[in-house]
Amino acid sequence: MRAARWDGSRLRVADAPVPEPGPGEVLIEVRAVGVNQLERQVMAGAPLGPGVLLPRTIGLDPAGVVVACGPGVPDRVGARVAVKPNVPCGGCGACTAGREADCPAQTVVGIHRDGGAAEYVVVPSRVAFDVGRLPFAQAAAAVHSVPIALHMIRRSGRGVPRKVLVTGATGALGCAAVQVAAALGAEVTAGALEGEPIGDLPGLGASEVVTYPREGAGAALEKALDGSSPALVLDATGSGELISAALRCVAWAGAVVVAAALPDSAVELDTRAFYTRRITLYGCAAADYADVRDGLDLVARGLVRPPVAAELPLEEVGAAFEMAGRRDHLGKVMLVTKEEPTCP
Ligand SMILES: [Zn+2]
Structure with missing residues (x-):
């Protein structure tokens, strides 16, 4: 072969x-x-x-x-x-x-x-x-990212909050996270690097798309959010700067779930704000079998289409x-x- x-x-x-x-x-x-x-x-x-x-x-x-x-x-x-x-x-x-x-x-x-x-x-x-009758390319495009996106949401233990921010929304995982969160009823803000093609992110479920430059991404994200505080941030970038910004922006008792890594991934954490505001930070690198079954079901039902x-x-x-x-x-x-x- x-x-x-x-x-x-x-x-x-x-x-x-x-x-x-x-x-x-x-x-x-x-x-x-x-x-x-x-x-x-x-x-x-x-x-x-x-x-x-x-x-x-x-x-x-x-x-x-x-x-x-x-x-x-x-x-x-x-x-x-x-x-x-x-x-x-x-x-x-x-x-x-x-x-x-x-x-x-x-x-x-x-x-x-x-x-x-x-x-x-x-x-x-x-x-x-x-995967039933799903076309193979669609099934293969979904089987890695969609279950992990679903697992990120489930891992936060907060159900599906109304406001969700996805950073790195133009990658396979970020794009899946936008779609899964939207399919489950969230209002999703998609964050993307300036200059990256956002394609049909709005059509895939993003209520809003915000962009940030490579240098100073965290500050730019904070500015773009303009005081709006997502209850859940799903990070598909692994960028220390963006995750630090997410920890500053996330709502009271909110959660940030990180499912990526970069060589430059040190996160700045204001521990006082972290504990007084009851923030939770999760790491997520895989999915449970239940996430795979349920994720593929979302795709089969046409609710998510990577x-x-x-x-x-x-x-x-x-x-x-x-x-x-x-x-x-x-x-x-x-x-x-x-x-x-x-x-x-
Ligand atoms: Zn084991």
């Missing part, structure tokens, strides 16, 4: 053997997979941590059709599925309590095991979620990463391995 392999210095599409599903695993014929920020960071030299072997087939969030099942898996052949990128261990306290997002031993498809930027991928059956900026063939993986890196579009860049037949 053809597979996009990263060897530590080069990304290229090469021949590789079709993997075989082991116990508890399924073999998926991949139809679409996203180009993700995490892979771009890894290729830019971000540390991989222990146990990561190269070369590795990339591709965090493939969608496709189950074509074989390993021992112990009920027959799922023919199921249309999308893969949750974070694989929880299944045995720790968090996993057994249904809080898979907090599993300390989770691994990531495409990082710790071969991913889905290939014609076939093997994953544990438990992270291959049924934009797809482009669909490129697997062989053009280099061009796809280049395009994703330019950030001159709203929506996710997808790799497709096989055209989906259109229904008659």
Whole structure:
């Protein structure tokens, strides 16, 4: 089969053997997979941590059709599925309590095991979620970001407040957060870097779009909010400046949920204001199984529709990463391995 392999210095599409599903695993014929920020960071030299072997087939969030099942898996052949990128261990306290997002031993498809930027991928059956009739590119574009966006809101433990601010709204996660919060009834202010294309963020649910420059982003955000205090801030930037500003702007007893990191991510915290105003700050890097099921349900019902900026063939993986890196579009860049037949 053809597979996009990263060897530590080069990304290229090469021949590789079709993997075989082991116990508890399924073999998926991949139809679409996203180009993700995490892979771009890894290729830019971000540390991989222990146990990561190269070369590795990339591709965090493939969608496709189950074509074989390993021992112990009920027959799922023919199921249309999308893969949750974070694989929880299944045995720790968090996993057994249904809080898979907090599993300390989770691994990531495409990082710790071969991913889905290939014609076939093997994953544990438990992270291959049924997507019904959703088009594969849409399912793959949704399966990573939408559940995490939903988890960010749920993690805050505040239900869905009326006013929500999303910073980094032009990225895949930020855009999903805008849509999920709006679909759940919030009035959403979308924050974006000046000059980044906001596309149809208003059509996707943003009541208002505010922008900030790269330098002095925090002060500019505060000014743009003009005294308006969101009860919940969902940050998809990891920018220390923006998170510091969010902690200053958030409403009394509000929450800031951070689901990204930048090298320059030190946050300034006025502890007096933090405790007297009962602010809560959360970190969020994955989703629970329940978030995946419910997130995909929002997509299936048409309440959330993650934009797809482009669909490129697997062989053009280099061009796809280049395009994703330019950030001159709203929506996710997808790799497709096989055209989906259109229904008659
Ligand atoms: Zn676990």
